[in-house]
Amino acid sequence: MTNNGLLKHRESALALVIVVLILTVAAITPDFLSAKSLLGAFNDTSMLMILAMGQMLVILTRCIDLSVAANLALTGMVVAMINAAMPGVPIPLLIVLAMVMGSVLGAINGFFVWKVGVPAIVVTLGTMSIYRGVVFLLSDGAWVNSHQMSASFIDFPRNTLIGLPVMSWIALVVVAMLFFVTRHLRFGRDFYTAGGNPTAAFYTGINVGQVQFKAFVISGMLAGLCGYLWVSRYAVAYVDVASGFELQVVAACVIGGVSIMGGLGTVLGCVLGALFLGVINNALPVIGVSPFWQMAISGAVIIIAVIANAKAEKAPGRIILRRAVTGVADVNPTATVAAKS
Amino acid sequence: MEQQDAVFSLRDVTKTFPGVKALDRVKLDLYPGEVTALIGENGAGKSTLVKTLTGIYQPDAGSIYFQSKPIIIGNPEDARQLGITAIHQETVLFDDLSVTENIFAGNYISKGFFKQLDWAAMRQRTREILLEIEAPLDHDALLRGLSIGQKHMVAIARALSCDAHVVILDEPTAALSHHEIQELYAIVNRLKAAGKAIMFITHKFDEIFAIADRYVVYRDGAFVGEGMISNVNEQTLVEMMVARSMTEPFPKVEATIGEPVLSVRDFNHPTEFADINFTVRAGEILGFYGLVGSGRTEIMQALYGLSKAATGDVEIMGQSVHLKSPADAIAAGLVYVPEERQQQGAIVDLPIYQNISLPQLNKLNPFGFLREAGEYDLARSYGERLQVKASSWSQPVNNLSGGNQQKVVIAKWLATQPKVIVMDEPTKGIDIGSKAAVHRFMSELVQEGLAVILVSSELPEVMGMADRIIVMHEGLIVGELDRNKATAERIVGLATGGIAA
């Protein structure tokens, strides 16, 4: 397992900051501390969390996926249009369709990175424009409005189960699955090894390009899922859906401690990073801060978080002097340690 | 000894790179339950051979046989499946992962229907292996915080954790202390008893005679000879390695030793070195010897201005200097030929002439505008002086052989007309001809009044070239020996942490 004291500290610190943030807002507007408010904030942040999970895998492998928002917009438009034209299609089927479509869009990214060798930032810059343009081509610029969507389409994520909306449950399930995969399956550890040291990973028989491909497919699949969730939640589908959202997703990961250099990051960290942004976004209107401040605060927060992470990540340097050596265990004293005269 | 069939054989294997034939129709046999020492100078082809065996390189010609069947090792995964495992000199592991995970990466223990990773079992097994090799490491420690010797232990533990038929140890003792080396021998003997074929690469003769059953000698990429260790002595092996008599290998010429050029007092770093004091004079070659990872390079890099945490007093030509960056050092007359030629020494994708002029652009072009004619002239004058072999001065440095690349690096620094030149493992990995050229050149430099600091892990080189030898061990200076009072036993003894001077 890879837990070390430092990482745990960062996540605890972030959790603490979130709690302090909530309490501060509650001090100004006591209503914020209600279950309704807090759960509402969590629900609002669901999609950011889901997307951050996918982005985390991509960043772990030393890539970046700037096309997630465009992917979301495209899949969202497609399922909305299908629902408007054929309201009889069952929602679960639509969700599966959205995820499959999202995976294909992600696979296109992965293909160019793995097989053609184009850097991820260039590929996703390109597909970002292409996917969004396709939304326009499909819809001819028209919107799909709430009255065109079937009741079940719109209700599905809003239905509550034991007090939580289905959308929140979906987020929790996705997070739990990713948590399991990244800690307990070889498939998940491969993202860490391939990104942490691609050369060493190659020596242990891992196909780094293939792992990157898989990361993009998962990121795309989750973007597809969010495509349905978004258009259903806001009950509208149009070309500019989620415009600029990809940067929030990357920010959530970075705040959560995922290193852009690859190989470092946790599911918990990303969730906290997303919640951090989510609480801020929710809190501002509640305490009466004009929404115009939102962007500036987001930006400032990202910069501060990134600086804090960089300081925490700094390597301790080569350790040569005997007195500076770490990592020594409290072993059985009868074991003869390499004795020095 | 009962003659067994070789479990692993190479015949006529050739591997060529642009400009150099790394392996030339070589032969190799590895026998189960026996240790075969692969012996050869730098540039003999040993590391290329290891990379071929572990699937990183594919041979251009020849055949590889495993249990008498011809095989192809197309990639590292193939090598792993065949049970070939290697412990490299530079540990290639995952800094951000734990000791346990480093040992089991790619080779996890899983349980259950979903092939869930069984961390408990892996941790347990890690503890067992670590105990077996007596490495007092915490199985959850991150690799990043470990010392070089400890990282080596993890690499060895990793090799022990998989079921290997062939274990390759590539210079494994470079960073180990005397006691750790004995432990390593014990592990090797255990591997032998388990029937594994072991290839042990080293150039230290005491190790060869302590641990090996057989030997294979390579020279300049070609197979020279093989046999049983019991039938051979050191002199014969050396003759096979170098094919010339070893009487006067180093063109050491006496030079007049003048005033102190560089003086270092109370040089300290929180984790890398402590209490460093030394002086170098004009015309002198000061050798720094020690095991890999003993802190010599760290001191030189700190002197060169690359370390924020280092403290101390440094004087160049009697003037106190505060070197906070390489640019400061170069301006003060201290230049550094680094160990990593390709990452630090040169910018290999740029042409030769651009590399040579790089530190002096401001001096060459005071108004800021490039003048290629001037750069070509500079490259030609210093490149010819060092006898760089290239097809044109515009050739990217990457296309040159290792020896010529090193000459370009040295030329670059010479062109700045320095007072002190620090050379960190200057002949590592280059062919014999270029090696001799660099040595001869060093002698010329000190005759002209430069001071040279030679950091080297090659005992013959240090003993042959240096006027004084400073020995380091784990970040501290443990001895300073004059040329005529230095013996190999004393130097090595100090370097491995044994007796005091």
Next chain:
Amino acid sequence: MEHVMTRTIPNTLSTPFKRYFLRWETFLLLVTVLVFFTNTQISPYFLDPWSLSDMTFNFSEKAIIALPMAMLIICREIDLSVASTIALSSVCMGLAAQAGFGIEVIFALSIIVGIGCGLFNGFIVTWFNIPSIVVTIGTMSLFRGITYVILGDTVISDYPPEFAFFGQGYVAWVISFEFTLFMILALVFYVLLHHTNFGRRTYAIGNNPVGALYSGIKVNKHKVVVFALVGAMSGLAAILLTSRLGSTRPGIAFAWELQIVTMVVLGGVSILGGSGTILGVVIAVFLMGLVTFGLGLINVPGIVMNVIIGAMLITVISIPAVLARFRERRRRSV
């Protein structure tokens, strides 16, 4: 032992043909000429001088930023906050205009704000050693966010009448001030990148930042200067854009950073750093300008244009990548 030098080593072996024709820029130029020709066929309005001049307004502002951006990407960094810098500079100009300052102050203020933003990026990247992509994603939000805080959803349009010259004026006949400025700056950056010590150091850092440091280059200082250049040009572009629009609104120059990066990458500058030329970027600027203008002439909506530009970017970058893979596969034989 050593051979005696029997012949002197020449300075260079490559023939002029190899150097001038077998390059990315030539390929790009051919494509550009092709697109130009295509445009003349698809619309009768294209070859009109005023039409062509209108086209230059389209890309000149972005192109001015693409020039130092190319240098930054060669250095292995990137600045995604340029569009937000334009917005911030623009709003500062607007405030100055409202306060009654003359155009000299307005002009200078924009450049200063731009340089300030660039320095901010540069210092955070170099002091804390953080990848610039992450830092500039943050400053992208921060700078535009500040613009929103100042402006809300209002618009400033009280600019002095002389101000309109920068973005709408002509130097001679059909040649606009914007285009002239771009061509002059292209020349300046060409000299800077290809014929000065500073440019040489840029390539050195991009090819091997560690090697450059060991060779005595002050890598951090150099990068901060390049970030400042990008900021300065963003400030300049802000002047041109604001002057052309005649007003400042917070959403100004939205998504421009991606188009600028596309110009640079299309121009042959490797996103991995270390290679690329100003000539390539200039040709790419014209190529993108021609493509968007031509598509506009046949009434293709802007968003579909983005699809074509996106596809063009991926295709164009794939070609050398595939060729490189081919070469590598042939070298690794069994």
